[in-house]
């Protein structure tokens with residue numbers, strides 16, 4: 001079995017206790033904190049932006065994995081880096097200049113990721129595949145936590161795993177949306193190396209239990 005990392009999504013955390021939630025996922029062994037930024041235009045929901053990212057940065061030394069669900073993300077890349085992002089992932093659908101956005105994130109010295117919605121053909125990421133440090137396969141339509149995993153995403157993970165292997169790329173292959181103990185093992189077997197999980201980590205019995213259940217489901 002390949003090793004994998006967990007990236008709990010703060011979208012489902014208790015924001016009145018942001019620092020404690022970050023400490024809890026860190027103590028539970030998560031590697032990343034996944035930060036979902038939504039603008040109410042690219043996706044039909046508004047989450048949060050720079051001040052929350054900056055607060056997370058002050059509270060934690062976890063790797064902050066920023067997922068930009070915003071139109072024309074190139075307008076704000078420097079701002080997100082200054083607020084504390086360690087990695088930034090942009091959607092191919094959000095800009096006609098995804099190649100430029102990738103180059104800008106790289107030039108800012110941060111880990112660069114590219115992603116696409118479940119309805120977008122995988123071919124859309126091929127032009128930048130060799131340039132990125134991470135590919136994110138969305139396994140729900142972005143915008144909300146707690147949605148059901150789209151089963152056909154598993155095949156998309158397998159396809160991108162094959163493309164990355166053929167390139168000799170060591171880029172991370174991340175999956176986001178509906179990840180749970182029911183599908184985590186299959187995703188890692190399909191070639192995923194990072195699993196984002198919101199509602200299955202920040203559940204009623206707390207993030208430590210959520211992280212443990214996900215890890216045990218893959219063993």
Ligand code: DX5
Pocket residue numbers: 009011012034036067140141142143144145146147176177178179196197198199200
């Ligand atoms: C969806 C976000 C996800 C979301 C995942 O638009 O990109 O990161 O928070 O939440 P769950 O794990 O609950 O599907």
Ligand code: ZN
Pocket residue numbers: 009034035036067176196
């Ligand atoms: Zn996300």
